[in-house]
Amino acid sequence: MRLAQGIVIDKEKTFGQLKFSALRREVFLNNEDGTVSTEVKERTYDLKSREQGRMIQVSIPAAVPVKDFDYNAEVELINPVADTVANATFRGADVDWFIKADDLALKNKKPVPSPKPSEAKTKQE
Template identity: 85%
Template sequence: MRLAEGIVIDKEKTFGVLKFSALRREVHINNEDGTVSDEIKERTYDLKSRGQGCMIQVSIPAAVPLKEFDYNAEVELVNPVADTVATATFRGADVDWYIKADDIVLKNKQAISHVKNQQPQPQNKGK
């Protein structure tokens, strides 16, 4: 069976609270001769997942700007998908799971932006 779009994830049930840790690695595109180019294909980040009880790695396309959030900042994934890569062995196959997403964003970014954009209201002291 092949799931062309991977397995769509219910973010809250699967990951619970996600906290940003760090950039884990950058994956570069290989040149035609097999050497590694300077062009980045994707970036993988370490995130702490309360739902999984451990650190998870999530890959984001290189077209998305580098994420440099504060350590332990609460984040969420945009359109996360789980997928697999299988490698044939003498006994069958080894299967590795991976998670990819369209982006990683701050969990309360909209709320913070909204508060920053509000102007203080003058208080009527009732004379």
């Protein structure tokens, strides 16, 4: 059983300040014969959550480049969603929660503006 679209999360209320810890693991795709391939499906990172008071794990798609931020760098999740996987047991069900996001970025990182073409010509002259 899965939630159709997952649960959209209010980042600030749920996690508070997030600090980067490390890459926890890479999940690989399986080949047609069931063996593990060398193609990465997703990467899971450890983040310290002030609001949760503990470490959380967040999975990011493999299409996103590997994140290698400084330890304790303040980060933010891009479009986080919580989801579940439930497995029926004789006494009910075991439920596992997990968090996925589209990306992980440094918080308050100011993008470097590219100069306008007219300004670049003025500086060259």
